[in-house]
Amino acid sequence: MASEDVTVTGKDLALLIGCRPSYIVELKKKGRLVCAEGGKGYLRDASLALYGQTQDPAYSAVAARHAQTRGASLAGAGEGEGPEIDPDDLDPEAEQENAAPATPDAKRKAKALADKAEIDAKAAARDYEVSMGKLLDAGQVEHVLAEAATAIRVELERMADALAPQLAATADEARCRELIWNEVSHALEEMSRGFRTASTAVVE
Secondary structure (H helix, E strand, O other): OHHHOOEEOHHHHHHHHOOOHHHHHHHHHOOOOOEOHHHOOEEHHHHHHHHHHOOOOOOHHHHHHHHHHHHHHOHHHOOOOOOOOOHHHOOHHHHHHHOOOOOHHHHHHHHHHHHHHHHHHHHHHHHHHHHOOOOOOHHHHHHHHHHHHHHHHHHHHHHHHHHHHHHHOOOOHHHHHHHHHHHHHHHHHHHHHHHHHHHHHHHO
């Protein structure tokens, strides 16, 4: 008898059937479930039986008969009142799916907000990298490179002036090689020192 049947929530019934809670709402609308007295919850055994019977494409007559029976029993519940909905039947994802489609203006606003959030996130990541010394300002880097290029040019020009009289005064190839190497080593050391000084100034 129906009075001896167990009353369960929409979520419980969804677990028994093996579906999502939002599908229970759909089954209820189609008359494929048996609501408990007062429309709160569902009769477990009767609902499972009706669900099994109405799985066949020809279920319409069966579902309509059960819906008519339930409508007669709930006729005194009040005119103009809709069927009571079990809160457990509500599914957040289903509510989003049934919501009105977004207008083009709303979509543009949503995209603008998403773009702004992405820009803010990138700016925050950049500021963090700068604070950790892992990222340098482009203008500062250009300044360092310009100073380095100037230092290289100065050293190369100085090498020519320094080597010319020394090489002219000796005919010994080994001595010439030594003089050149000494000047090259000195120039490289000066350039390295310039790079270190400039990079330290940028970081600070």
